[in-house]
Amino acid sequence: MKLGKVGLILAMAAAAALMVVTADAGPEIRIGSKKFTESVILAELASKLCASAGANAVHLPGLGGTRFLWDALLAHEIDVYPEYTATLREEILAGERIAGEGGLETALAKRGLRMSRPLGFSDSYALGMMPQKAQQLGITKISGLAPHHSLRFGLSDEFINRADGWPALRAAYQLNPADVRGLDHDIAYKGLAEGAIDVIDLYTTDAEIGYYGIQILDDDRHVFPANEAVLIYRAELEQRAPKAIQAMRRLEGRIGNAAMRSMNSAVKIGRRSETDVAAWFVAANFGVAEAGSTDTLAGRLLRRTIEHLRLTLLSLAAAIVIALPLGIIAARRPKAGQAILALVSILQTIPSLALLVFMIPILGIGAPPAIAALFLYSLLPIVRNTASGLSSIPLSIRNSAIALGLSPVRCLQLVELPMASPAILAGIKTAAVINVGTATLGALIGAGGYGQPIFTGVRLDNFGLILEGAVPAALLALAVQGLFELAEHYLVPRGLRLRRETPP
Amino acid sequence: MIRLDNVSKSYGGSIIIDSVSLTIPGNQTTVLIGPSGAGKSTVLALIDGIEAPDSGTIMIGCDPLTPGSAPQLRRRMGYVIQDGGLFPHLTSRQNIDLMAKEAGWPLLQRRARVDELCALTRFPANALERYPAELSGGQRQRVSLMRALMLDPPILLMDEPLGALDPVIRAELQDDLKAIFSRLTKTVVLVTHDISEAAFLGSTIILMRAGHIVQQGHFRDLVARPGDPFVSQFIHAQLRRLTTMNEGAMQSFLRHR
Ligand SMILES: Nc1ncnc2c1ncn2[C@@H]1O[C@H](COP(=O)(O)OP(=O)(O)OP(=O)(O)O)[C@@H](O)[C@H]1O
Ligand SMILES: [Mg+2]
DSSP: OHHHHHHHHHHHHHHHHHHHHTOOOSOEEEEEEESSHHHHHHHHHHHHHHHHTTOEEEEEEEEEOHHHHHHHHHTTSOSEEEEEHHHIIIIITGGGOOOHHHHHHHHHHTTTEEEOOOOBOBOOEEEEEOHHHHHHHTOOBGGGGTTOTTOEEEEEHHHHHOTTTHHHHHHHHTOOOSEEEEEOHHHHHHHHHHTSOSEEEEETTOHHHHHHTOEEEBOTTOOSOOOBEEEEEETTHHHHSHHHHHHHGGGTTTBOHHHHHHHHHHHHTTOOOHHHHHHHHHHHHHOOOOOSOOOSHHHHHHHHHHHHHHHHHHHHHHHHHHHHHHHHHHHHOHHHHHHHHHHHHHHHHSOHHHHHHHHHHHHOSSHHHHHHHHHHHHHHHHHHHHHHHHHTSOHHHHHHHHHHTOOHHHHIIIIIHHHHHHHHHHHHHHHHHHHHHHGGGGGGGTOOSTHHHHHHHHHHTOHHHHHHHHHHHHHHHHHHHHHHHHHHHHHSOHHHHHHHHSOO | OEEEEEEEEEETTEEEEEEEEEEEOTTSEEEEEOSTTSSHHHHHHHHHTSSOOSEEEEEETTEEOOTTTHHHHGGGEEEEOTTOOOOTTSOHHHHHHHHHHHTTOOHHHHHHHHHHHHHHHTOOGGGTTSOGGGSOHHHHHHHHHHHHHTTOOSEEEEESTTTTOOHHHHHHHHHHHHHHHHHHOOEEEEEESOHHHHHHHOSEEEEEETTEEEEEEOHHHHHHSOSSHHHHHHHHHHHHHHHHHHHHHHHHHHHTO
16 A cells, blocks of 8 residues: 555665664764853864774764753763863752862762863953953952942843852952943943943853953952863763773863863854864864864765754654554544544644653653654644544445445555545645754754754854754755655545546 | 334434335335435445444345344445445546455456446446546446446445436436346345336335335335325326426427427
């Protein structure tokens, strides 16, 4: 039967997609990074060094916030990610009141984790001014701000609200400015450069510091704790991939504030990819050359297309296998049908991002939770169209099939499914097209695909990168649409098309 | 022979067939006639086992019809449903030989049988590869009939096979059907609204009204010895108009000569 053929083709394509992605050698090391440039660069550096030691390093870039990566590390879903000592001490392990570096290491060891030595730079809060203004007022240190009540402060909301941020700073330096406003961090930079505000908060490695030539004010009363970058990783990695760990730890003490700032700036302002910048850094500092890099546009596109197709095909194939029988049951038994349709409709109302996140505790991160979420999304259109296609078959047709002597199963195969095939195909098409679009969100949980450049581009405000994902995604959706229209032509029995063309 | 004993059927509380008993003789044509909604189609559906009676028994030959035996007994019956019930996604030929294919008939045997039926029903062979949507109303009726006859069942149930056809085709098909019936000697149960068609095709006529049998007999009996005022009313309602109109037409025909 023809619909069976479609299922078979889809299943084979899905299996092929699965195989392509699983071939590689060496111990696998999964490296995560947070959703900002610096973290992505650090993870990329670590991944390049691991790869140079023969490991199969997989970087899952921009996965989420601190909590997300910490949980992923504890859950064995990733093996390594870049973190900051103050974040560890005051945010993640805040309940344990850890003093000193030794304390931190013990606390991590209790959880089966290890920490590298500091990588060199400290990513702390600081205050900055434009140099002209600072010189004019003779300010070089934060304590120098106190007498100037008329200075306009533009501070990020997070900084204003954190106990160790503005409140602590204000108390320690007796600052009492007349004008303090909460601003978006990026806007604050622009405002400072244009002279609309005088003082902003910043991170010491922000790319914009160099770009705008901002002067950093010395924290002379040491209010801001040092916040040194480290790599934290699962302890068993030292047995499983000792060489890779050794290679990765070559980063210790090698990245100074200036180096980090210039790498951030190369990405955020110079519009280069994190991969590029990291490759340049390891080549310059450790003599590690890119081995078999696929980072040409064609290579990236191919890799992402395979990832994207794998997500959509596997989820769609699974959805067809499950949704067709559900649709048939729904058409046969109205009571059960209502329950089934209600259930798959509820699934549809869950926001896609939330559904992806729900999947993580069950399936971890990467492709499996994304495929599961896409699968759940694809159910409704297929179940609904199958059920409505079957129930719209006139009673006289069903009766004459029974009267002819067809068994219920043969009646379904020979008469009902072919007659419902236009509706069923339309349902599968809807599911596939939605699937191609929604699969871009998979990049948020490390599933790769076209969403990867889109979200990196959004993070970096890089329109070119966004297009690199959005254009192929749109083309793929169009191709899927076209493919199904072709399939419709070939699969829908001609007698049915006739009937639709010449209304009775 | 088909027998119904005290058969009742109701849908959603309203009684559609009310304790009907009747015997349909074998090897001849019986016509079920009556006003719309009388329950004619329901009687056919009951005989074919598509619907199960609420009470009463139905015998097909010597075998009682039950939900269990229906699939088996159905093989003895060809059923042309009220609006044909052709499968729109299959060509005429595929519609006709679907069951033979299911039964495992070889291709050549199927072809031969379809050719035979085309000749019998005077269906143009070149229309066999067309879909139902590409056929005229009369051709569709012929395909339905061929499909019902394909496996040569001894019983043929036909629900208004000539409904919705223009008078010329209808008369032509009536002639064809009569010829086919007399050639095949099957037990035929045919439903119609039209008393002249009933008289022309049926040896026995069963007049139904509101789920009851009003009278069963030859056309002559119904005209000569109506068992109920409704019988003459029903027969004359159709015949009288025809005669008066015929008279008028005849007179004007004569005048214009
Ligand atoms: N599946 C059903 N559900 C509910 N009511 C039904 C069903 N089938 C038939 N009926 C009702 O039963 C009555 C008899 O229907 P039936 O089709 O047997 O009439 P009929 O004599 O064949 O009429 P017609 O000449 O118009 O075809 C009608 O009132 C019809 O509405
Ligand atoms: Mg009827």
